Amino acid sequence: MEFEASKEKFIQTWGVLGGSWGINRTMAQIHALLLVSHIALSAEEIMDELQISRGNANQNIRDLIDWGLVYREYKAGERKEFFTAEKDIWAVAKQIVKERRKREIEPVRKILTELKNTSTSKNSEAEKHFVKMIGNIEDVVGKMDNSVDKLIKLDESAIVGTLFKIFK
Amino acid sequence: MEFEASKEKFIQTWGVLGGSWGINRTMAQIHALLLVSHIALSAEEIMDELQISRGNANQNIRDLIDWGLVYREYKAGERKEFFTAEKDIWAVAKQIVKERRKREIEPVRKILTELKNTSTSKNSEAEKHFVKMIGNIEDVVGKMDNSVDKLIKLDESAIVGTLFKIFK
DNA sequence: AATATGTTTCACTAAATACTGAAAGTATAA
């Protein structure tokens, strides 16, 4: 396959994957483009390559920076900003997990804990079952969350080591 | 908090969480309702409780059955179908991971492998970098995918044991 | 075979989400 075609295919693929991972398509495409680019790109170049508007590019680049997946860069003698992606894929994966944990899991845990603590009366079968279920869910979500928390605190070699250790 | 209010809050919370996990809001709400219900419910009852249309209920119930999260049930003397959710939360989590792996990760791995194998010429810096990145990504995605694959093949006690072992 | 009790489908509508592009804002240079 030709270089440009391969690049295009990768960008599209990463875009689709992003779509199902809480990262919107354009955001994932910009990320993909920066990942496979060996040099930093300007907003202009990104707009041009992906055929998107200035507003769209600006918004999604800033979201990527918020997620910690993309960095701003400045070049001597150039007024405009350039952007590069974090190239360490383990770091990228960890960062995504970390953000999603913060944005999605933490609020849910908070509500589950609250529900567990405020649901006092257990008269009917229905209520007993409800309280039990909430307890179970809180327990499982909590255990998973703790494991994920520990995992994202490990560095790359430790992650690989750990995964190998478990799944040898 | 009152029972009905707690239940409502749980359903809403689960719905929001589902939304960011590739499971649409209504689907997650139906799942939540069935999780906390100690008896099997009919389509009618689900429509009624969640204030949704027949078509919507039917579609999402069937999607839940496809995902292996909900089971059909029949009651003696009743013509209509009843539905219950898988109540083992570890099984639920495993099932979701399994489905998403199948639907999202596998196709991406396939494309990555294909890109790695068909990108032959490495003349420019850009091309060299591209090939290297694709290799890295394929490697990390592959390792994660394998670990996940092993994990979902463990049973509940083994999962808990494993997680404890790693993160003691 | 007619009726009753369901379930499923699908064209249409509604809602949520993403994108555009022009205008406003900001910072550096002349």
Next chain:
DNA sequence: TTATACTTTCAGTATTTAGTGAAACATATT
């Protein structure tokens, strides 16, 4: 201080995704 080179914002629009409800379909009952 004015011009220039950018970045950011945001109201309007387009696209995508989800939901409705009536009609078609299926199956059991009389």
